[in-house]
Amino acid sequence: MVTLEDYGTFETAWCPGCGNFSILSAVKKALVGLGLKPHQVLLVSGIGQAAKAPHYIRANVFNGLHGRALPVATGAKLANPELTVIAESGDGCTYGEGGNHFLAAIRRNINLTLLVHNNQIYGLTKGQASPTTEEGRITKAQPQGVPSAPFNPLAVAVAMQAGFVARAFSGMADHLTDLIQQAVSHHGFSLIDILQPCISFNLVNTLAWYKKRCYALPDDYDPAQWEPAMKTAMEWGERIPVGVIYRNKRPSFEDHFPVLKQGPLVGRGVDQKKVKQILGSYA
Amino acid sequence: MTDRSVNVVFGGEAGQGLVTIGQLLAKGLVRNGFFIVVTQGYQSRIRGGHNTFSIRTSAEEVRAPQETIDLLICLDIQTRAIHGPELSSQGLMVVDSGWEGNGLACLEVPFKKLAAARFSNILALGVAGALIGLPEEVVGQALEEFFIHKPPSVAGENRKILKTAYQWTEGQPVSFPKLPYPSHPGRRWMMHGNEAIALGALSAGLKFFSFYPMTPSTSIALTLSPQAEAMGLIVEQAEDEIGAINMAIGASFAGVPSMVSTSGGGFALMVEGVSLAGMTETPLVIVVAQRPGPATGLPTRTEQADLEFILYAGHGEFPRAVFTPGSVEACFRLIRKAFELAELAQTPVFLLTDQFLADSYRAIDPFEVSDLSPVRPGTEWSGPVASYLRYALTETGISPRLLPGRSEHLVVADSDEHTEDGHLTEDLSIRKQMVGKRLKKIETLVRQVDPPEFSGDTKPDLLLVTWGSTRGSVLEAAAKMRSKGKRVGTLHFSQVWPLVPEQFMGFLKEAGEVVCVEGNAFGQLSRLIRQETGFQIAKQVLRYDGLPITPEFIIKAFEERFH
Numbered sequence: 001m002v003t004l005e006d007y008g009t010f011e012t013a014w015c016p017g018c019g020n021f022s023i024l025s026a027v028k029k030a031l032v033g034l035g036l037k038p039h040q041v042l043l044v045s046g047i048g049q050a051a052k053a054p055h056y057i058r059a060n061v062f063n064g065l066h067g068r069a070l071p072v073a074t075g076a077k078l079a080n081p082e083l084t085v086i087a088e089s090g091d092g093c094t095y096g097e098g099g100n101h102f103l104a105a106i107r108r109n110i111n112l113t114l115l116v117h118n119n120q121i122y123g124l125t126k127g128q129a130s131p132t133t134e135e136g137r138i139t140k141a142q143p144q145g146v147p148s149a150p151f152n153p154l155a156v157a158v159a160m161q162a163g164f165v166a167r168a169f170s171g172m173a174d175h176l177t178d179l180i181q182q183a184v185s186h187h188g189f190s191l192i193d194i195l196q197p198c199i200s201f202n203l204v205n206t207l208a209w210y211k212k213r214c215y216a217l218p219d220d221y222d223p224a225q226w227e228p229a230m231k232t233a234m235e236w237g238e239r240i241p242v243g244v245i246y247r248n249k250r251p252s253f254e255d256h257f258p259v260l261k262q263g264p265l266v267g268r269g270v271d272q273k274k275v276k277q278i279l280g281s282y283a
Numbered sequence: 284m285t286d287r288s289v290n291v292v293f294g295g296e297a298g299q300g301l302v303t304i305g306q307l308l309a310k311g312l313v314r315n316g317f318f319i320v321v322t323q324g325y326q327s328r329i330r331g332g333h334n335t336f337s338i339r340t341s342a343e344e345v346r347a348p349q350e351t352i353d354l355l356i357c358l359d360i361q362t363r364a365i366h367g368p369e370l371s372s373q374g375l376m377v378v379d380s381g382w383e384g385n386g387l388a389c390l391e392v393p394f395k396k397l398a399a400a401r402f403s404n405i406l407a408l409g410v411a412g413a414l415i416g417l418p419e420e421v422v423g424q425a426l427e428e429f430f431i432h433k434p435p436s437v438a439g440e441n442r443k444i445l446k447t448a449y450q451w452t453e454g455q456p457v458s459f460p461k462l463p464y465p466s467h468p469g470r471r472w473m474m475h476g477n478e479a480i481a482l483g484a485l486s487a488g489l490k491f492f493s494f495y496p497m498t499p500s501t502s503i504a505l506t507l508s509p510q511a512e513a514m515g516l517i518v519e520q521a522e523d524e525i526g527a528i529n530m531a532i533g534a535s536f537a538g539v540p541s542m543v544s545t546s547g548g549g550f551a552l553m554v555e556g557v558s559l560a561g562m563t564e565t566p567l568v569i570v571v572a573q574r575p576g577p578a579t580g581l582p583t584r585t586e587q588a589d590l591e592f593i594l595y596a597g598h599g600e601f602p603r604a605v606f607t608p609g610s611v612e613a614c615f616r617l618i619r620k621a622f623e624l625a626e627l628a629q630t631p632v633f634l635l636t637d638q639f640l641a642d643s644y645r646a647i648d649p650f651e652v653s654d655l656s657p658v659r660p661g662t663e664w665s666g667p668v669a670s671y672l673r674y675a676l677t678e679t680g681i682s683p684r685l686l687p688g689r690s691e692h693l694v695v696a697d698s699d700e701h702t703e704d705g706h707l708t709e710d711l712s713i714r715k716q717m718v719g720k721r722l723k724k725i726e727t728l729v730r731q732v733d734p735p736e737f738s739g740d741t742k743p744d745l746l747l748v749t750w751g752s753t754r755g756s757v758l759e760a761a762a763k764m765r766s767k768g769k770r771v772g773t774l775h776f777s778q779v780w781p782l783v784p785e786q787f788m789g790f791l792k793e794a795g796e797v798v799c800v801e802g803n804a805f806g807q808l809s810r811l812i813r814q815e816t817g818f819q820i821a822k823q824v825l826r827y828d829g830l831p832i833t834p835e836f837i838i839k840a841f842e843e844r845f846h
Contacts (some may be wrong), residue, residue: 024463034496039691045531047698055706057488060687061695062536065559071526075533075541076687078669079491083537084687101529104522259515266686268515269655275486277645278510279650282472283314 002032008058014049019170019196019207022061023117024053026173027088031059034084042083044073046098049124050090050117050211067097070105073112074253080264081254084114084184092122094210095131095151102153104164104190111252113183113190116153117170119198120205127201138205152231153193158246161226165246170196171207172242182244187251195240210240217243224248246274289462290349291411294366295358300404305336307429308643309473310596311421312340313646316468320755321475321644322348323829327498327582333361333521338644340467342416343400346755347413347812348639350835354414354459356407357382375459377410390414390457392706396452402444402534409448416461419449442687472647479614479647480544480570480637483507485514486615486623488657490539493527498582500544500572507819510591524549528556528569534788535565536696538686540658542621544570547589548579554596557631561601562723563696564674564682566625566632566660568618573637575829579752585638586801587751593633594780600718602725605633605780609754611645613777617733622658625729627686628724633781637802639831642753645714649694672703680723719823725781733778735784737763743772746794748820749801750776750808753832760837770795779808785815791818798845800824802832 007028012019031041031167043054047066054061060083064072073087094116105114106134121139122128129139133149138145146247157165161194164186170177183190195214197207223229228247291308295301303325308320314539320339326332339349351371357363367376367387380391392410394403405426412422421444430438460618474482481503484492494504508518517534521527527543531635535541545553550571560567572591573585593605604624606617625632662683664671672694675682680704687694695705700714708714738753739761751756754775761771774790791797791812799809799820804827809820826832 013722022626037691039688042537052707055697058693060693061696061697061705062533062563063699064532064563065555068525068529068556068559070351071529074676075491075493075535076537077533078519078530079534079537079539079541082690093492098520101526104526109443115834119803131358137317258512259517262515265515265517265534266660266689268490268539270486270488271514272486272652272657273654273656274513277483278485279472279482279652280476280557282478283470283649 002037004028004032004059005106006038007031010265011054012056013052015200017199018049018232019119019198020053020117022173023176023196024056026176026180027053027115028057029088030176030184033177033181035183036084040084042076042085044048044069044076044087046089046093046139048090048093051093053088064078065094067102069093070098070101070114074105074108074110077110077112078257079267080266081260081274082264086115086184087112088115091116091118091120091132092130095153103160106157106160109163109188109250110251111188111254113180114192115180116191117196118193118194119202121202123198124211125202131184138155142240148211150272152233153191154245155230157191158226158233161248162246163189163248163250164190164244165229166190166192166244167242167256168192168194169210169242170194172214175216175242179244186247188250213238215238216237217241217245232233247248287343287463288345288349289353289415290337290339290351290358291337291354292352292366293356293358293411294333294335294362296331297325297328297334300356301334302360303337303429304404304408305338307422307425308411308753309338309644310425311412312338313471313473315417315421317342317462317476318345318646319473319644320345320348321642322639323642325583332467335366340462342463343453343843347511347759347834348756348831349621350833355413356411358404358407371754373415373460374620375457377407390455397447398444402441405441405444406840409445410452413449413461414648415453419445441586453495455801457516465685466622470832472649473644474611474647475500475502475642476608476614476636476645477572477642478506480618480634480636483561483615483618484542484568486652486655486657487539487619489622490516491531491534491541492516492543493521493522493530494526494544495524495549497546497549499574499641499763500570502641503570507659512639524552525556528553531567531598532556532560532563533815535567536687538660538689540566540660542570546572546574546726547592550589550592550596553668557696558597558599558601560631561597561603561721563599565696567627567628568621568632568634570618570634570636572641573635575827580832581829584639585802586827586833587637587753588751588804588807588827589813590635590779590803590807593635601721602628602630602728603633603780604778605635606729606778607635607751608640608777610776611640611643611647614640615650617777619655620733624728626658626660627731628727629681630724635751637752659687660684662689664692669727670746673705674717674720675700675702676703677722679727680720681727684817703805712779729781729783732781732783732786734783736775736777737772737790739772740770741768742793743767744795745791746797747837748772748774748797748808749797750779753800753802756832756834756837760833763834763838776808779811782811782815788816788818797820798822798824800832800837802826809827
């Protein structure tokens with residue numbers, strides 16, 4: 001039996017009232033709900049306040065560089081596919097610095113879960129625009145207003161026919177927990193873009209702002225349909241849909257490597273006879 | 284003919300099949316017991332331009348390329364113009380009939396009459412083979428193996444052309460001195476530097492290799508990819524170099540020996556990852572095949588100008604080791620050592636090569652691999668789960684490395700400064716302890732240093748100091764100087780970091796004069812030696828025009844500048 005206590009309790013460096021707290025709690029509940037033991041789980045993150053989340057969960061952790069959680073997670077998953085790998089970071093880390101890795105992870109369809117704490121602002125560096133900040137928003141670093149259009153990770157992921165594309169809201173805790181369980185269980189790449197308030201630096205997209213707008217996708221919504229999913233991914237404004245927007249069953253990245261059919265690479269020795277044979281072909 | 288060796292150069296446009304025939308002739312030579320040193324010159328384009336494939340060969344050991352040409356096979360008219368003046372006194376040029384020799388010794392081959400245009404490279408191969416006296420069967424067998432995956436008729440057709448070339452050439456009144464055959468031909472392999480790196484890595488237990496294509500490192504990936512399934516490894520072409528190094532770090536953290544390869548510009552992108560490996564104490568092998576920079580530089584040429592970049596790449600301070608093999612055999616041996624050391628000290632280890640060595644085929648004595656043991660990542664830990672500390676402070680600075688998911692122990696790694704259990708900390712006293720812990724590992728690296736190789740006269744009048752691929756040319760230049768009565772020694776560094784002055788200061792002090800020979804403009808090894816020992820190497824022979832240093836280049840520098 002796995003319990004919440006197995007995943008530990010830690011003192012955090014987050015602001016009181018931060019959306020990170022409910023995401024942290026949902027991740028732990030989801031892991032317990034899936035019956036995963038801490039040593040079976042690897043949490044990988046980049047840099048930022050969201051990236052600290054793995055430090056507050058008792059599991060295997062690799063807290064790496066800004067924007068680089070996904071390649072580290074990909075390498076670790078390929079070395080040992082038996083690990084449940086979750087990459088967790090913020091919107092700046094994942095969509096800004098890590099943009100190319102985000103696209104590559106979707107293309108690879110590597111079997112891991114990406115949780116993005118999306119508060120539409122850079123919190124740790126104190127309030128600059130992030131890739132998801134709305135156009136025209138005035139910040140200390142963008143006093144004339146943000147000059148670029150916001151990045152829509154869901155629309156991009158659906159456009160690329162990603163494996164599992166979902167949006168969540170940190171204020172809908174049980175719904176979020178359920179989505180994380182679905183994402184981890186999905187065979188292939190799963191993205192959950194989690195809307196969360198930044199109580200210190202985003203005074204527009206507040207908890208109340210999201211609460212007024214976020215609605216769960218109805219039961220009869222079919223995430224297997226690409227065109228409606230594309231439309232749903234674009235829906236943003238007075239009403240913001242949360243739930244599984246798109247689901248696409250296709251082989252995961254690891255499925256393409258015959259060497260992984262015999263189990264993980266980790267722990268395997270070297271057949272020097274085969275090396276000798278290969279060397280012999282240079283005669 | 285120079286010192287009983289022959290320098291055969293094929294010249295032509297990219298796309299004319301130059302490399303194929305060069306490889307086939309080289310293979311034939313190696314199989315008959317000849318030694319070879321291949322130098323490939325090519326341009327940054329897919330078709331056209333001007334490329335060369337040069338084979339210096341001899342029945343006795345050769346270690347360096349040669350600048351003068353004994354047999355120049357011109358597949359295009361440009362080759363005649365560019366390389367004609369480089370013919371040696373007894374040199375011969377092979378051209379298409381009607382091109383004229385410009386007064387140089389010349390064999391005009393009626394290419395169009397003998398075969399269809401698409402076979403002209405095979406014709407050229409046959410003419411070259413016949414001129415140097417390599418039996419037709421030898422070249423023919425290599426040719427058949429080359430076409431083994433094509434319908435048999437393809438090999439048959441090519442074989443016929445080869446025969447035509449041999450018959451035609453043997454009927455010509457031209458005489459080219461036949462190569463003296465080896466008296467005791469050894470069984471050797473033909474391999475270039477990058478192949479030796481890839482195969483050495485396989486024998487060391489490489490399980491994860493990620494890369495982004497970049498000349499001249501790409502052939503490492505091309506050597507590994509076809510073996511991935513049989514050898515149980517994953518080769519992944521990453522989205523960029525940043526992805527490549529971070530992926531390899533993730534794989535290594537999860538417990539498999541991992542490697543990346545690139546060249547200077549790609550390595551520039553990898554640098555933050557180097558610091559990550561240093562901070563998280565993740566073993567990682569990084570191969571950098573140098574080419575001239577800065578920026579895109581001369582993408583397909585050679586240089587040894589990234590030594591200082593590799594020595595200091597990364598922010599902050601952490602231990603590293605840098606290997607600089609001087610031969611194909613050393614590529615194999617030192618990449619293995621790089622894996623062992625990376626695992627032992629849990630830190631990034633570099634192997635620095637360059638375009639010349641990367642592409643340079645040699646005849647090498649077979650490696651015995653059956654008794655070579657692979658690297659075993661991670662350690663055993665019998666303590667209770669709660670007491671495992673990934674970054675435990677130890678006497679040696681080396682902490683027990685467990686692998687995530689392989690036991691109930693939890694492994695926590697962090698790029699932030701961290702506590703012994705791997706969690707980020709702002710406690711500045713821990714910071715100091717952790718820096719101390721990581722730097723202590725330098726002692727382990729120092730104990731393992733591959734000492735520089737001294738050869739030649741002891742207490743010489745002249746000591747030639749060098750590193751990396753320049754080794755062969757320095758050895759041959761020294762031998763030549765010795766044959767003229769000068770007392771000359773050589774000192775070659777196959778590892779440039781850490782430096783252990785006790786290993787080499789004696790040689791420097793005992794020599795009448797010390798001259799550093801390097802493929803860069805700053806004299807980077809000279810600077811490093813002065814920085815670490817205070818010993819000033821005043822004179823240098825430096826080359827940075829994109830071509831490898833040759834024995835002639837060194838000797839000419841002495842004749843022109845030092846005497």
